[in-house]
Amino acid sequence: xxxxxxxxxxITTRGWSLPEAVDGCVQAGIGWIGLWRDKVAxxxxxxxxxxxxxxxxxxxxxxxxxxxxxxxxxxxxxxxADNRRAVDEAxxxxxxxxxxxxxxxxxxxxxxxxxxxxxxxxxxxxxxxxRSVKLAIEPLHPLFCADRSVIVTLAQALDLAERxxxxxxxxxxxxxxxxxxxxxxxxxxxxxxxxxxxQVGDWLDPLPDLLLGRGMMGDRVIDFRPLRAxxxxxxxxxxxxxxxxxxxxxxxxxxEVVRELRDRFADLxx
Amino acid sequence: xxxxxxxxxxITTRGWSLPEAVDGCVQAGIGWIGLWRDKVAxxxxxxxxxxxxxxxxxxxxxxxxxxxxxxxxxxxxxxxADNRRAVDEAxxxxxxxxxxxxxxxxxxxxxxxxxxxxxxxxxxxxxxxxRSVKLAIEPLHPLFCADRSVIVTLAQALDLAERxxxxxxxxxxxxxxxxxxxxxxxxxxxxxxxxxxxQVGDWLDPLPDLLLGRGMMGDRVIDFRPLRAxxxxxxxxxxxxxxxxxxxxxxxxxxEVVRELRDRFADLxx
Numbered sequence: 001x002x003x004x005x006x007x008x009x010x011i012t013t014r015g016w017s018l019p020e021a022v023d024g025c026v027q028a029g030i031g032w033i034g035l036w037r038d039k040v041a042x043x044x045x046x047x048x049x050x051x052x053x054x055x056x057x058x059x060x061x062x063x064x065x066x067x068x069x070x071x072x073x074x075x076x077x078x079x080x081a082d083n084r085r086a087v088d089e090a091x092x093x094x095x096x097x098x099x100x101x102x103x104x105x106x107x108x109x110x111x112x113x114x115x116x117x118x119x120x121x122x123x124x125x126x127x128x129x130x131r132s133v134k135l136a137i138e139p140l141h142p143l144f145c146a147d148r149s150v151i152v153t154l155a156q157a158l159d160l161a162e163r164x165x166x167x168x169x170x171x172x173x174x175x176x177x178x179x180x181x182x183x184x185x186x187x188x189x190x191x192x193x194x195x196x197x198x199q200v201g202d203w204l205d206p207l208p209d210l211l212l213g214r215g216m217m218g219d220r221v222i223d224f225r226p227l228r229a230x231x232x233x234x235x236x237x238x239x240x241x242x243x244x245x246x247x248x249x250x251x252x253x254x255x256e257v258v259r260e261l262r263d264r265f266a267d268l269x270x
Numbered sequence: 271x272x273x274x275x276x277x278x279x280x281i282t283t284r285g286w287s288l289p290e291a292v293d294g295c296v297q298a299g300i301g302w303i304g305l306w307r308d309k310v311a312x313x314x315x316x317x318x319x320x321x322x323x324x325x326x327x328x329x330x331x332x333x334x335x336x337x338x339x340x341x342x343x344x345x346x347x348x349x350x351a352d353n354r355r356a357v358d359e360a361x362x363x364x365x366x367x368x369x370x371x372x373x374x375x376x377x378x379x380x381x382x383x384x385x386x387x388x389x390x391x392x393x394x395x396x397x398x399x400x401r402s403v404k405l406a407i408e409p410l411h412p413l414f415c416a417d418r419s420v421i422v423t424l425a426q427a428l429d430l431a432e433r434x435x436x437x438x439x440x441x442x443x444x445x446x447x448x449x450x451x452x453x454x455x456x457x458x459x460x461x462x463x464x465x466x467x468x469q470v471g472d473w474l475d476p477l478p479d480l481l482l483g484r485g486m487m488g489d490r491v492i493d494f495r496p497l498r499a500x501x502x503x504x505x506x507x508x509x510x511x512x513x514x515x516x517x518x519x520x521x522x523x524x525x526e527v528v529r530e531l532r533d534r535f536a537d538l539x540x
Contacts, residue, residue, distance in 0.1 A: 004426075040490075049365050096455075105475075105491055108490075108491050108493070109493070110450075110491075110493070114452070125384075126524050141412065141413075142411065142412050142413070142450040142451070143411075143412070143413050145449075145450035146450075146473060146475035146491045147476065147492075152450050152452065153451075153452065155452075155453075156452040159452075169486070180380075180412040180415035180416075180420075180422050180424040181381070181417075181423075182384070182422065182423060183425075184426075201414060203415075204373075205375075205416035205417050206417065207413075207480060210297070210476075210477060210480075220378075220416075221375055221380075221416045223378070223379070223380070248486075
């Protein structure tokens with residue numbers, strides 16, 4: 001796999017606007033980008049579509065919908081409307097993958113919060129399907145169970161995804177979130193066509209920060225090749241995204257970060 | 271369950287010496303204590319045994335053995351000798367439970383590190399069994415997979431424990447470490463007699479510190495009763511330990527902490 005099959009997740013170069021990130025991909029020969037809604041909004045949806053088309057950069061996914069658990073009916077309505085807009089934006093941007101970060105605890109009740117996630121997806125999936133957008137459930141590291149995602153393992157994400165048609169709901173595998181899981185390779189095999197995206201980023205030890213302490217591939221503990229191979233064996237041929245939340249990386253020039261991640265990818269994963 | 275069936279894990283009142291902790295239990299009517307080896311060493315093994323016997327405080331467990339993954343033969347020998355001493359100390363202190371924190375990554379290889387844990391337990395279990403001490407594998411939160419324990423789920427701990435006789439190897443269920451796990455209640459049911467101890471402590475959100483940011487029960491998100499009920503249904507009648515790594519709690523007077531945890535226990539768990 002060469003850089004043309006690599007996808008820059010926009011969060012990795014958070015200092016860049018959407019036009020800068022698209023240009024950064026072109027300069028580095030990276031063929032795909034994983035967009036974030038706030039960056040698209042900043043540039044404007046139509047202008048973003050035009051820029052991407054002119055540059056010939058494909059959109060591998062849009063981040064993100066989700067955050068389903070809600071403590072009031074008002075909040076639930078707001079979330080539903082926002083998730084439908086996210087689907088519309090994904091469709092307009094020409095990607096068929098909307099990443100879902102499902103949301104943390106509502107009312108401190110983990111069981112009920114998980115039900116709310118299932119209800120939210122059940123409500124959103126047909127709407128997404130009609131627009132040829134798939135919902136990609138991203139299990140987050142259990143570290144984030146309280147505040148970001150009560151969906152914390154790939155097995156759990158699959159149990160949920162499998163309640164829906166495969167052309168409506170799948171999963172994201174992000175190495176940072178799943179590397180510790182003793183059953184992850186078996187779960188990837190089980191996932192098969194449900195895997196809509198592989199995202200890579202390293203786990204640092206010690207962890208410098210709970211949210212913004214993820215690492216560039218090769219900086220620490222994750223062995224990427226077995227996970228990548230498992231995802232390929234499962235039949236996933238989508239571009240591989242590089243997604244790193246790290247303040248120190250955000251503070252570096254984007255061009256340098258992109259060159260580095262492209263080289264690390266070639267050395268450690270491709 | 272009254273306080274006589276409660277166990278103070280010594281790490282919760284880390285500022286206290288062993289004699290102070292034993293006296294603290296007596297004053298609060300707490301019948302059991304979970305000892306730490308460094309505190310026992312500070313007071314001396316024989317003196318500790320005498321103090322505990324005179325006070326009528328039972329030893330529910332000794333923390334800790336483990337840390338099996340090792341990067342050299344020398345290190346492996348050192349670990350083996352230290353783990354045998356831990357078993358001897360548990361036997362001398364009159365507890366049949368030695369808690370194992372299994373250790374993080376050796377050589378950055380999670381698969382090999384997990385094999386090293388299994389090999390270490392296979393080597394230690396018969397030695398422990400001959401001394402009527404059970405090895406209690408404690409799955410740690412996946413947060414600690416790199417640096418403290420490659421055993422990160424109760425299901426994984428059980429897969430490992432079940433390779434050995436139940437009178438040699440079991441598991442510890444610590445609410446802080448397992449609360450996020452979507453299969454934890456099913457795993458507790460499966461564990462049955464393998465559960466050697468239930469430990470309680472809360473998950474704070476936001477987490478104030480990776481290692482020392484655990485919470486007093488009731489301070490945040492964990493719903494203790496369902497986990498406690500599942501452990502009881504599984505047949506575990508051991509004293510429930512309160513184990514909280516928290517710098518702010520360590521800085522408070524021990525008497526106050528012990529009163530608070532006894533009251534919180536009565537309100538939220540018993």
